[in-house]
Amino acid sequence: MDFMEIYHNVIDGQAPEVEAGVKAALAAGVGAEEILNNALIAAMNEIGQRFEAGDLFVPEMLIAARAMQAGLKILKPALAKAEVKAAGKVAIGTVKGDLHDIGKNLVAMMLEGSGFEIMDLGVDVTPEAFVSAVRNGAQIIGMSALLTTTMPSMESTLKALREASLREKVKVMIGGAPVTQDYANKIGADAFAPDASSATRIARQLMES
Ligand code: B12
Secondary structure (H helix, E strand, C coil): CCCHHHHHHHHCCCHHHHHHHHHHHHHCCCCHHHHHHHHHHHHHHHHHHHHHCCCCCHHHHHHHHHHHHHHHHHHHHHHCCCCCCCCCEEEEEEECCCCCCHHHHHHHHHHHHCCCEEEEEEEEECHHHHHHHHHCCCCEEEEECCCCCCCHHHHHHHHHHHHCCCHHHCEEEEECCCCCHHHHHHHCCCEECCCHHHHHHHHHHHHHC
């Protein structure tokens, strides 16, 4: 399968073409994860590099992100082959001050697909909102940050959980491009995952631990 057409349409921000390309690839029997990795994620990586190099700016990044989301929407049913029994309840959100949600949505979709019940808290989520989610039954919290300047909000959330005496009741998993295992260790999170498929595996392990 040649993913170049979808890839370039994401980069050019052509949402309807991306949608059509993803539909055609699925109809041709290409695996959803293959389309995701080789076309959609690959294109966003390219966008990130071009942005870093100063070859494109926020508006272009935004329309590319919209095109990617259009493709993700088509992939969602294929990625989320929901299992019957709920594996656990996960509250997931992008931390305070941060509006990046593509990675967070992808992790939510994959978790849903592997049987977790998802409470999607959206973007710009305050520590207090994560705390409320635990009061409402979340067994795992998933925090996403794409900016080095918003990562400290993960630590604030852990602090808020301790202050509410809820830290022992919940597992905390973190991720996002600038986040590392070292950072997770440093702030006392229970787990880090570098991508959506390992997030699913790790969430299952957290439910058993
Ligand atoms: C698209 C994008 C945007 C879009 C976001 C649209 C949207 N709806 O999300 C827009 C245009 C809005 C945007 C805005 C900004 N952005 Co921006 N953006 C990006 C870009 C190009 C891609 C991010 C992305 O979606 N990647 C694809 C997804 C699939 O990958 P991912 O998010 O990493 O997620 C995966 C893993 O990290 C992990 N994961 C993610 N979350 C979680 C959570 C859990 C719990 C777990 C376990 C795992 C996990 O699994 C995911 C799937 O595999 C990145 C470049 C990059 N290389 O990351 C810059 C980037 C993140 N942005 C950057 C910047 C600077 C900004 C702005 C400040 C620009 C500006 N001057 O205004 C603003 C900030 C706005 C804000 N307050 O949040 C910088 C950050 C620099 C830094 N180190 O802090 C980057 C790195 C670009 C760069 N190279 O400079 N951005």
